[in-house]
Amino acid sequence: MSDSRNTPIFSCHDVHVSVEGKEIVKGVDLEVGAGEKHALMGPNGSGKSTLAAALMGHPGLEVTGRIELAGEDISELEADERARLGLFLGFQYPVAVPGVTVASFLRAAMSARQGRDVPVKEFRLKMQAAFEALGVPRDFAGRYLNDGFSGGEKKRLEIMQMALLEPRMALLDETDSGLDIDALKIVSAGVNEATGSETGVLMVTHYQRILDYIKPDVVHVFMDGRIVRTGGPELAHELEERGYDWLADTTTASAGG
Amino acid sequence: MANTATDGTSAALDSRRPLLATEDVAAFSRTLGEAPMGAQWRQRAAEVAATIDYPDRVRHLWKYTDPGRLAPQRSLLQVPQEVAPFDLPDTPAVLIQPGRAPQPNAAAIASGIEVRALLHQDADVEWIGRAVPADHGYFEAMNAAAFNAGVLVRIPRRHVAEAPLRLVMAAEAGRDVLPRVLVIAEESSQATVVEDHTGGGDGAVVIGVTELLAGDNADLHHVLVQRWQDGTVGHLTHRAEVSRDGKYLGAIAGFGGDVAKADLGGILAGPGARSEMIGVTLPDRRQRLDHHTLHRHTSGHTWSNIDFKAAVSGRARSAYTGLLRIEANAPSSEAYQENRNLLLSERAHADTIPELEILTDEVSCSHGATAAPIDPEQIFYLQSRGIPADRALRLVVRGFVEPTLQQVPGGLRAELEELVEERLARLEGSA
Numbered sequence: 021m022s023d024s025r026n027t028p029i030f031s032c033h034d035v036h037v038s039v040e041g042k043e044i045v046k047g048v049d050l051e052v053g054a055g056e057k058h059a060l061m062g063p064n065g066s067g068k069s070t071l072a073a074a075l076m077g078h079p080g081l082e083v084t085g086r087i088e089l090a091g092e093d094i095s096e097l098e099a100d101e102r103a104r105l106g107l108f109l110g111f112q113y114p115v116a117v118p119g120v121t122v123a124s125f126l127r128a129a130m131s132a133r134q135g136r137d138v139p140v141k142e143f144r145l146k147m148q149a150a151f152e153a154l155g156v157p158r159d160f161a162g163r164y165l166n167d168g169f170s171g172g173e174k175k176r177l178e179i180m181q182m183a184l185l186e187p188r189m190a191l192l193d194e195t196d197s198g199l200d201i202d203a204l205k206i207v208s209a210g211v212n213e214a215t216g217s218e219t220g221v222l223m224v225t226h227y228q229r230i231l232d233y234i235k236p237d238v239v240h241v242f243m244d245g246r247i248v249r250t251g252g253p254e255l256a257h258e259l260e261e262r263g264y265d266w267l268a269d270t271t272t273a274s275a276g277g
Numbered sequence: 278m279a280n281t282a283t284d285g286t287s288a289a290l291d292s293r294r295p296l297l298a299t300e301d302v303a304a305f306s307r308t309l310g311e312a313p314m315g316a317q318w319r320q321r322a323a324e325v326a327a328t329i330d331y332p333d334r335v336r337h338l339w340k341y342t343d344p345g346r347l348a349p350q351r352s353l354l355q356v357p358q359e360v361a362p363f364d365l366p367d368t369p370a371v372l373i374q375p376g377r378a379p380q381p382n383a384a385a386i387a388s389g390i391e392v393r394a395l396l397h398q399d400a401d402v403e404w405i406g407r408a409v410p411a412d413h414g415y416f417e418a419m420n421a422a423a424f425n426a427g428v429l430v431r432i433p434r435r436h437v438a439e440a441p442l443r444l445v446m447a448a449e450a451g452r453d454v455l456p457r458v459l460v461i462a463e464e465s466s467q468a469t470v471v472e473d474h475t476g477g478g479d480g481a482v483v484i485g486v487t488e489l490l491a492g493d494n495a496d497l498h499h500v501l502v503q504r505w506q507d508g509t510v511g512h513l514t515h516r517a518e519v520s521r522d523g524k525y526l527g528a529i530a531g532f533g534g535d536v537a538k539a540d541l542g543g544i545l546a547g548p549g550a551r552s553e554m555i556g557v558t559l560p561d562r563r564q565r566l567d568h569h570t571l572h573r574h575t576s577g578h579t580w581s582n583i584d585f586k587a588a589v590s591g592r593a594r595s596a597y598t599g600l601l602r603i604e605a606n607a608p609s610s611e612a613y614q615e616n617r618n619l620l621l622s623e624r625a626h627a628d629t630i631p632e633l634e635i636l637t638d639e640v641s642c643s644h645g646a647t648a649a650p651i652d653p654e655q656i657f658y659l660q661s662r663g664i665p666a667d668r669a670l671r672l673v674v675r676g677f678v679e680p681t682l683q684q685v686p687g688g689l690r691a692e693l694e695e696l697v698e699e700r701l702a703r704l705e706g707s708a
Binding site: 114 | 658659660661673
């Protein structure tokens with residue numbers, strides 16, 4: 021665990037999220053230090069993905085609470101403003117945008133993140149390097165964004181975007197689900213490569229498997245809209261052996277940590 | 278000589294039928310310096326016009342546009358004293374203005390394509406009215422009798438025109454312009470004609486007819502760019518008649534005007550003929566843009582395809598009706614049609630009506646029509662990568678029309694893409 025917890029790269033306090041009046045996330049506090057990797061684990065339907073989307077600024081969610089990126093309050097910012105400040109969300113289900121090529125999208129995204137028009141030549145070199153690192157065929161550049169992509173291709177493209185956008189904080193929503201073991205290794209290596217000592221990571225996952233490849237510093241157990249337990253990597257192994265049920269009666273407990 | 282019966286803004290509407298006396302039509306023809314046969318042809322058209330009722334909204338194809346909005350507001354059969362200046366590019370281009378002979382630039386003169394005033398030779402009457410006869414409809418009859426901006430474009434046999442020929446069709450505020458274009462692509466010729474409807478403004482009315490005759494084995498591309506300024510209203514009728522082994526590609530960019538209706542069609546008239554139409558329309562604010570397409574197969578072993586896209590924003594309305602008609606004597610024909618509509622705001626509206634009339638067996642036909650609002654998850658996804666919402670919206674719309682634009686050959690595609698970009702810059706950022 022990093023010793024930079026006094027200056028977290030990302031934090032949220034008392035975050036509640038409602039969808040059409042129904043509360044899904046019921047008060048979440050998190051602090052992620054620079055270079056730290058956190059895992060947020062929980063059963064399906066516990067509200068993990070809703071939390072991730074809310075932290076990114078999904079306009080369809082009613083969110084209260086305070087969200088900070090590198091000490092700056094981003095609670096009221098639009099998703100694109102959060103992204104330009106260095107927040108990244110790897111989608112569980114990346115959205116297809118037919119007619120927009122991967123290359124033109126990536127260049128628009130990089131230009132937005134860097135606040136300058138990234139020159140074509142510089143962009144090409146970076147994109148090709150990222151393609152190679154993630155074993156993505158070159159013809160991806162001319163394909164329409166996530167349109168007709170397999171699940172594995174989409175996830176690789178998500179991690180490739182993360183590598184190119186160099187976020188300060190990455191929220192990875194079920195990046196591992198639907199991947200075979202080879203793809204999982206490649207994607208995990210990509211995450212480890214792209215997130216060095218500066219980037220904070222919150223991995224939202226249902227399965228323990230990815231944690232064999234991306235070692236978490238902190239593990240949170242998320243149930244029924246709340247963090248019910250926080251611990252070290254050993255907590256993930258405990259979940260692996262015992263499942264979530266033994267924690268079900270602790271859902272009223274406050275988040276430890 | 279001129280008909281002065283309509284001087285108010287609503288007189289033409291009240292009369293429901295402009296008074297096109299045959300002697301006035303003949304006099305107008307003489308004023309324009311047309312050939313004697315030309316004057317006769319117009320007079321016959323005026324007689325036809327007198328027999329056609331003004332369209333009302335219960336008539337087929339007039340359900341979505343109020344024909345009253347399209348009526349010429351001033352007297353027809355007048356030659357304006359002055360016309361607004363328009364700049365032409367250096368590439369082959371011709372300026373088409375009311376009461377004036379077509380004005381080709383040097384590159385157009387050097388292009389090897391004949392460009393001159395329509396009906397200035399007696400022989401023109403053998404061609405004019407072939408694809409759009411005077412009795413096609415009310416506005417077509419009016420145009421035939423009273424067109425005031427005519428041009429004939431003839432691509433000689435086996436001539437291959439490297440550069441597109443641009444016809445700059447200049448609408449003007451407060452004026453009725455009735456352009457008429459006749460393109461004759463002779464046997465085995467190849468050319469691209471761009472019909473660029475520009476200008477306009479408050480009180481501008483355009484009633485246009487374009488006939489495109491693709492001869493045996495000819496390859497004719499036609500691009501209709503309609504980018505009238507706000508305030509303009511207009512009705513454009515286009516028909517391409519494609520002969521044996523001929524190929525036609527019609528690209529439509531229907532962007533401008535307050536109320537605009539276009540009736541666009543291809544007639545597959547000889548075995549082996551192919552016709553393809555692609556269209557993009559992006560109505561916004563309170564625009565009413567109405568497009569009708571037709572592919573009529575009158576000969577067997579013919580092929581046609583239509584891909585028409587509308588992205589509608591603001592309180593605008595788009596109407597699309599597409600008819601595929603395979604005649605009884607046209608076996609082994611293939612006809613395809615697709616219309617997709619993207620709604621960018623809650624108050625945007627799109628109607629889409631595909632129609633099939635198949636009078637023979639042994640054909641392959643398909644049509645599809647969809648209308649859907651923009652997916653907010655697409656906008657969020659793009660936003661999550663730092664792209665602002667308004668830019669994201671433009672990207673999604675651009676992506677929506679992109680596969681259609683891909684079907685347009687090289688240089689023209691770039692021009693259409695530029696037009697789309699220009700148009701998208703107008704879009705407001707509300708997803």
